[in-house]
Amino acid sequence: MDKAKRLILTVEHLISTKTKQHIVGGILFSVSVFLGALATTVLTMKVEDLDDEQDNRQNEYDDYDEYGD
16 A cells, blocks of 8 residues: 555656646657557558468478488
8 A cells, every 4th residue: 555655646746747747748648659550560460371381381391301301
């Protein structure tokens, strides 16, 4: 419970003036835009089929065997 009080007092101290409120708000806004862009990037990435990857790996091993293994 003491940690919660300390956290609340720290947050109150951080946003005690209008200037500090704007700074903290700007930081939070920047972080949210960054995470939103990151999520959009991850969701729009092309996912390759696992079967294609396994076939490519098998072909690489087959090529290696041809050269004298």
